[in-house]
Amino acid sequence: MIVLKFGGTSVANAQNISKVIDIVTKKSKQNNLIVVVSALSGVTDLLHLAGSTAIKKDKTYLDIILKIETKHIETIQKLILPDEQNTLVNLINKEIAQLKILLDGCYLLGELTPKTLDRILSFGELLSSQIIASALKKVNINNSFVDSRNFIKTNAFFGKAIVDFNKTKILLTDYFSKNNNQISLFPGFIASTDDGNTTTLGRGGSDYTASILAYCLHASSLEIWTDVNGMFTANPKIVKQAKPIVSLSYQEAMELSHFGAKVLYPPTIQPVLNSNIPVWIKNTFEPNEEGTLIFNESVSNGNPVKGISHIEDISLVTIEGSGMIGITGSSKRLFEVLSLHNINVIFITQASSEHSICIGISNNDAEKAKLAIDNTFEIEINQNKINSCIVEKDLCIVALVGENMKNHQGLSGKMFGTLGKNNVNIRAIAQGASERNISVVIDKNDVKKALNSLHERFFEDNTKQLNLFVMGVGNVGEKFIDQIHQQKKYLRDNLKINMRVIALSNSQKMIFNEDGIPLNNWKSKMNNGEKANIKNFIHQVQKLNLRNSIFVDITANAEIASIYDKFLEKNIAVVTCNKIACSSKFENYKHLKNLSRKYNAPFLFETNVGAGLPIIDTLKHLIASGDKIHKIKAVLSGSLNFIFNNFSESFSFYDVVKEAGIQGYTEPNPKIDLSGIDVARKILILIRESGYEMEIEAIQNNSFLPEECLNTTNNDDFFNSLTKYASHFDSLLKEAKTKNSKLKYVASFENGKASIGLEFIPKESPFYNLEGKDNIVQFYTDRYVDQPLLIKGAGAGAAVTASGIFADIIRIGNV
Known part of the structure; x- marks a missing residue:
């Protein structure tokens, strides 16, 4: 038996569901299948929005219900023949009617409890799974729809319920001993308590549903079908050079998913790990691609780092004071109060002096955490033994992950050195005792630069990408661009330098392209560029915040020479043939040199004297x-x-x-x-x-x-x-x-x-x-x-x- 799980993008619309049906059809020829599906893409968000809108006494929740209904009806109309649609449409209408009753209640009461929210959110998977079950029958694939709530049992911790594996396993084993269906289709994400109340397994819980089923039924493998070719060395939406990872150990996959690799819901690994069930991450839209295999070994390709992951929207909460030194129970009190308030701790670091404890939590929990901690330590705060806790918002955790990192020296130094060279300030550091990950907290504005810099350092054969912002495309500037265009392949092959021109500007026009301006037709691009503006140019360079950024001044303009500090203080190197800055007042010359040293931003001006002579x-x-x-x-x-x-x-x-x-x-x-x-x-x-x-x-x-x-x-x-x-x-x-x-x-x-x-x-x-x-x-x-x-x-x-x-x-x- 194989368990297949298809995520929201895989079932986003009728066209994508057809691809799912093709995959299930091929797989069913050789195996009995359990198919787990998520809600149609975007529906869970709409259900959340409907609930939050209703309790605000805003009747537009009715429009959201209509939008949800329309999305499902349109999907049915495109998947199912007209004369076979009525039964399914009636079923959907009944479910929508129940949804409306719940939301009407929220509107009248002005209240949305976790219990009610779980019931509301359950409609996404219930609707999609019944549509897909009918669509499978349409192509003569016999299957049975199985309501997950009848078999996956949890406690009453609504929002992220804890599974009772013993009860769940008994129920599932009993069901499948009597029903040897070739294909059983389960809605993901949802479960229920013993008394029948609907619960959910956490956002992304459809992966977890599939893992629970694989574990309880001793499946030969679990396949997570998504919209990418496996787990990547970094988020491919942020790091264009990221590559699929061929294989990972269970532990590596858990670390990457915990630190934000959204391809896999973090709790998914634990059930299959206990039964040594291999997990494949596959792409619904490119089913022939290899994907990523997750199993009980870490296969090394010579690189101890398997991937770089990150979690956004993090807050650092710090509690410190001399009253913590040598006092037992401080940590217990801190984590106990966080647990009581249902606040998940993502990151922990403590000073060896016991003077402070720093934790990373979600931005959404920051204010609640501060209030709870300050109340818990109120006496010590009033006695000035402990400071009121400090909250820093809008941060991000970046982690290097690899099973074999513990056997390699200097990885921390390479990580910190790479971030330091790119002026990425590290706010906190943590490394697990297993040495399977090294994680740092940084400002969210530096995430893209940090991920790309680290990926370049650990995965791109030491190829350094230089991002150029060029001011001045006259006689010298044109020759310069021609030389880059001519030498680009040589630089990449022989010097491991990937040189990209991100911006060009003259006195009239300027153009930006984050992926690099094509140098074979840059002149025509310039003709259609936006109006040149120095302030806007500076703003866009700083906003992009790219690694290894270099401002290149090929003018003789005094105004341009006066803005070098704006770049240097943002860790952007300056290369110039413009002599005005270095021959200005000595105080300004020294200031620029000092900024260069302070922010580790090269300031080079060889061509100020002797053109190309050294x-x-x-x-x-x-x-x-x-x-x-x-x-x-x-x-x-x-x-x-x-x-x-x-x-x-x-x-x-x-x-x-x-x-x-x-x-x-x-x-x-x-x-x-x-x-x-x-x-x-x-x-x-x-x-x-x-x-x-x-x-x-x-x-x-x-x-x-x-x-x-x-x-x-x-x-x-x-x-x-x-x-x-x-x-x-x-x-x-x-x-x-x-x-x-x-x-x-x-x-x-x-x-x-x-x-x-x-x-x-x-x-x-x-x-x-x-x-x-x-x-x-x-x-x-x-x-x-x-x-x-x-x-x-x-x-x-x-x-x-x-x-x-x-x-x-x-x-x-x-x-």
């Missing part, structure tokens, strides 16, 4: 290894180097500046480059990263531009001024030739002083042969005294800048 990274390594920078001499502007390398008698200064803009070497406003402010920002960043405190005003700027050029307010006027002062620039070129030198714009730092300006570079200088848009930096340090450490290479251009940004992101991925 200048800042090299500098950081020097400082970290104990070296000290004494002097810096550098050509830091690829655009200015390009300009002065191409400036000649045949190519005017105006023409070469124009060409530099066309090539993408200068900022949109070329005066930023030519005025020296861009170089000043770069040398300032190097000085600060070397460990010195300096403001940009302290840098001596020896500008080569005439005053009128510097005072222009728009690009047209600026270029006109370059033409007007052509002779000035020509004279600089002539002087360089006279001195057998080349013009280079040089930044210097030595003895605490910094300067920038145009210099005549002699042939013996390493700066002399600096070609094209190249940069060069010399670091003189304790270790590099006579011969400086030299870094040289392309220091401008969209592609190299984009690659530098890309490299910073990969650095984060490799942490």
Whole structure:
């Protein structure tokens, strides 16, 4: 004999019930079956709503009754032939009439007792099971409808009754010894007391009904048919990468179901465990999928963690005080009062000092628990020996589960480290003596991040998913996106990095896609995006609260540079080529660095100096290894180097500046480059990263531009001024030739002083042969005294800048 249980989604409508009938038909060819069914999807909620509406003297409960009736009648009409519908419809109408009488009473009395509620809720399964029994007969599958209340006996603890297994087993054994039906169909969830009052087995109790029947009748197996392919490594609705678990031990399944795996009602396992009956979790809509097998062994696949589960809507209740230390019976009094008030304790942790006890309960029980506990310890509270209990609501329990976890060291450290890196604050920790689970309490807003981070750590072959929020999709931004698109497979296969662009924004439009923006048509998506708004952008990034989030600033915008703190303080990394933030007031620069350390959020800006050259990274390594920078001499502007390398008698200064803009070497406003402010920002960043405190005003700027050029307010006027002062620039070129030198714009730092300006570079200088848009930096340090450490290479251009940004992101991925 096999017991099959079909959940609410499996019997949600006529179409789904037809799939159930197909499965039962195939199974019945080889076995005698017991079929247990839940209420039609959503009906139990409607019954709850009808009851709560009626006691409020709200007559819309009548509309809810009509909705329930209509749902069942429509299902009958789609499943049963018209000339065979009348008997079943009359039966349904009689049941609905009884339901209405009960709810009318609730309306008149303004009261809904647990006993009455159980009777009201029982209608869901009673109606669905009789419809399905008739539908089976329609396809010539002979079956008998069996009212579970006649055989499953419980105490009078309405709402979550306790089964009397001895009486139940005797009744069922006697019935089946006289009735050898090939298929027996039972409504799930419902039972009754000895005096015939209807009880229920708890929300999700249809699984429990099936387990009780399997145990009492010594079934060969129990199959729970649902809408997913078994139990998953995590909730697949929250963790897209979650995978079905091939097999679990009974204990592992109980732990996962207790901690919120909704595929299985927690009490289901105990009856079948005692009889060693295997349990299959199968998918009604994909019946050929393997599903999950639950039996008496834990089969290891090399990973000690079998799954990650969670319970939402949790409150932490803490009772603490010096009056608990060394006093026997405090715990007994606490748990006794909770039991008396029917409050289920989900989570317990106690300080080794006995100073405090912390429990996790449902949010719905929080206020009741506080009142009861404070009343119980009223004397101690009044004597200031114990504090009034503290309640923290809207939390969540997350648990790692695995039978073999006890044999592996360091799992707790990996779990806590993973959560810590993603700024998920742990409010409480508990680990059972069996070491079969490690559970933590966290804020409900961090659940998605926590589950995905832990799943990534324990189940995804150490593949790290990076979620990028990109501001700025101009010349450099476009190259950056192209590079991600091109390298995505390589990163995943070779570096174990899954890089997704979640948001893109320019000054006009922005788009978000939590599953990742397709990069093959991102431009068309941008055209149809919502209006760009910085505040909304920040809000959406923070609201998504994704793990490994990175804000990427590919602008030269001061307003964008001013919002980095909004990301860093939310544990969102910042990668930027925008030099404004790091060259702003020293106090702000330090603040951003401190936020980065405090919230474990990387703040990387390699492309601030030298585009894709590893200048800042090299500098950081020097400082970290104990070296000290004494002097810096550098050509830091690829655009200015390009300009002065191409400036000649045949190519005017105006023409070469124009060409530099066309090539993408200068900022949109070329005066930023030519005025020296861009170089000043770069040398300032190097000085600060070397460990010195300096403001940009302290840098001596020896500008080569005439005053009128510097005072222009728009690009047209600026270029006109370059033409007007052509002779000035020509004279600089002539002087360089006279001195057998080349013009280079040089930044210097030595003895605490910094300067920038145009210099005549002699042939013996390493700066002399600096070609094209190249940069060069010399670091003189304790270790590099006579011969400086030299870094040289392309220091401008969209592609190299984009690659530098890309490299910073990969650095984060490799942490």
